[in-house]
Amino acid sequence: xxxxxxxxxxxxxxxxxxxxxxxxxxxxxxxxxxSEAPRKRPPTRATFFGTVKLHxxxxxxxxxxxxxxxxxxxxxxxxxxxxxxxxxxTYALLSKAPLSSLIDQILAVAGxxxxxxxxxxxxxxxxxxxxxxxxxxxxxxxxxxxCSLPEHRIYNLAQYKNIRSRNRLSGTNDxxxxxxxxxxxxxxxxxxxxxxxxxxxxGNRVTGGGEGIVWTMVRSPYMDEGDDREFDDxxxxxxxxxxxxxxxxxxxxxxxxxxxxxxxAAQFADYALAERRYEQGIEYLEGEQARQGWEKNGYDVKLxxxxxxxxxxxxxxxxxxxxxxxxxxxxxxxxxxGARAKLWYARKCRDVADALMAR
Numbered sequence: 001x002x003x004x005x006x007x008x009x010x011x012x013x014x015x016x017x018x019x020x021x022x023x024x025x026x027x028x029x030x031x032x033x034x035s036e037a038p039r040k041r042p043p044t045r046a047t048f049f050g051t052v053k054l055h056x057x058x059x060x061x062x063x064x065x066x067x068x069x070x071x072x073x074x075x076x077x078x079x080x081x082x083x084x085x086x087x088x089x090t091y092a093l094l095s096k097a098p099l100s101s102l103i104d105q106i107l108a109v110a111g112x113x114x115x116x117x118x119x120x121x122x123x124x125x126x127x128x129x130x131x132x133x134x135x136x137x138x139x140x141x142x143x144x145x146x147c148s149l150p151e152h153r154i155y156n157l158a159q160y161k162n163i164r165s166r167n168r169l170s171g172t173n174d175x176x177x178x179x180x181x182x183x184x185x186x187x188x189x190x191x192x193x194x195x196x197x198x199x200x201x202x203g204n205r206v207t208g209g210g211e212g213i214v215w216t217m218v219r220s221p222y223m224d225e226g227d228d229r230e231f232d233d234x235x236x237x238x239x240x241x242x243x244x245x246x247x248x249x250x251x252x253x254x255x256x257x258x259x260x261x262x263x264x265a266a267q268f269a270d271y272a273l274a275e276r277r278y279e280q281g282i283e284y285l286e287g288e289q290a291r292q293g294w295e296k297n298g299y300d301v302k303l304x305x306x307x308x309x310x311x312x313x314x315x316x317x318x319x320x321x322x323x324x325x326x327x328x329x330x331x332x333x334x335x336x337x338g339a340r341a342k343l344w345y346a347r348k349c350r351d352v353a354d355a356l357m358a359r
Contacts, residue, residue: 015239161193212242
């Protein structure tokens, strides 16, 4: 069975930009040629269901063609078949659980030794179901709260504190396009509602913040489906809002459009490269090492090229809207981002080497 990729979750800014474009889409007039398949526009009013964003690594369990006896266990980018090429212990834990009752579900791997800086790092590793797709359609998680295996440390995020937000979405074809969404973090960054439901090994209540919230569009009476608008649940419509400690972009004032190219490229790199994006590059390298069954060491000068490539491609993919807003040619954006990634990685490799020598 081929690897089935889980769709990426955009940040709020990119979701806003892309969604407004779809609101503004106008079907071609009768007789007009179009390369686009016939489709309806998405709703202008919608309900979003928000759950805490766990700071972990992505994993997927897939059952196909009604075969409940064979579970395909995946990381975000590869199929995991044994513990020799595992991803943060994903296979080691999931392969022991009776997964036949968890059909076509998306899981997050989190807990000790997976990520850092949040309450759940005090917990032993666990798996959290945060989205479910059945027969190609993404379902409302609130209707599947009971889908979990807590005795095997497989939990369901819909069972914990969540937030519902009704939002009016609007867009026009001019530069005055608006997107009005009410975002309430609900104190998640101050106290993780998932972590707070557990105790640590010493019996103490787990405290600490959460990474942020993932907001997913769900069908509701508030939604304005009609003759020309329709909610297509074959697509996962969601976005994430993060606390400042986990943002992958830097919050800097917007630069004016179309300054000289070098300055615009620098402005883009300032925006796109926060510390968290570099850290994700290290996590990518270590994930690839795990896939090959090698010892994990993300700070190896031999991996400089792979690190630069990942950070550059990720920044361009995730922040393309900002790059285009600033009028930066892609080659110039890549050059600036790549140069900064190279300097960051060289400094980190040197710091790690110095720390090892000092032991």
